[in-house]
Amino acid sequence: MDITDITFRLYTDSDYEPVKLNLIESGQFDSIWDSKENIKDMCTLLAVYDDDIIGSISLSKYGEKTGQLLRLNVKKKNQNNGVGTKLINEGVRIAKDEMGWLEAGLLSMPYKTKFYEKRGWNNQHEFVWMNKKLN
Numbered sequence: 001m002d003i004t005d006i007t008f009r010l011y012t013d014s015d016y017e018p019v020k021l022n023l024i025e026s027g028q029f030d031s032i033w034d035s036k037e038n039i040k041d042m043c044t045l046l047a048v049y050d051d052d053i054i055g056s057i058s059l060s061k062y063g064e065k066t067g068q069l070l071r072l073n074v075k076k077k078n079q080n081n082g083v084g085t086k087l088i089n090e091g092v093r094i095a096k097d098e099m100g101w102l103e104a105g106l107l108s109m110p111y112k113t114k115f116y117e118k119r120g121w122n123n124q125h126e127f128v129w130m131n132k133k134l135n
C-alpha cells in the first residue's frame with residue numbers, strides 16, 4: 001500500500017456499517033456512544049484505499065472553540081503506513097482551520113501516549129475515564 005493512494009473524505013450516513021466494523025476491529029466500538037445517531041452529530045474524517053474505508057477519526061465539539069478528537073483507528077492490515085498520522089494531522093487541521101478551535105483534547109490509552117507525544121500532544125492532567133449506565 002502506498003500512502004499517496006489514500007484519499008480522505010468526510011463521513012456520510014451510508015458509511016456507518018464499515019466504520020462500525022473498523023471500530024469493532026480496533027476495540028473501540030460502543031453501541032451507545034457509537035450509535036448511528038451519535039456519529040451523525042460529529043465530524044468524522046475517513047481514510048479510503050481502493051474504495052475501502054480503512055480508518056477514521058471523529059471530532060466532537062465542546063462549545064465553539066474547543067473539542068475532542070476521538071476514535072482514531074486504522075485497519076490492522078493497513079497500519080504502520082502513516083495513515084494514522086495523516087488522519088490525526090488532518091483532524092487537527094479541520095479543527096483549527098474549518099471549525100475555529102483554539103485547543104483540542106483526546107483520550108489516549110496509556111500505551112498509546114508515545115504515539116501522540118511524538119505528534120505534538122501533551123498530557124497535562126491525570127484523568128481516568130469513568131462512566132455510568134443511565135438506564
Ligand SMILES: CC(C)(COP(=O)(O)OP(=O)(O)OC[C@H]1O[C@@H](n2cnc3c(N)ncnc32)[C@H](O)[C@@H]1OP(=O)(O)O)[C@@H](O)C(=O)NCCC(=O)NCCS
Pocket residue numbers: 026027071072073074075078079080081082083084085086107108109111112114115118
Ligand atoms: C493508533 C493507530 C491509529 C495508528 O495508526 P497507523 O496507521 O498504524 O499509524 P502510523 O502508521 O501513522 O504510525 C504508526 C505508529 O504507531 C506505533 N504503533 C503501532 N502499533 C502500536 C501499538 N499497538 N501500540 C503503540 N504504538 C503502536 C508505531 O510504532 C508507529 O510509531 P512511530 O511512527 O511514532 O514510531 C492504529 O495503531 C490503531 O488503529 N490502533 C488501534 C486503535 C487505537 O489504539 N486507537 C487509539 C486509541 S488511544
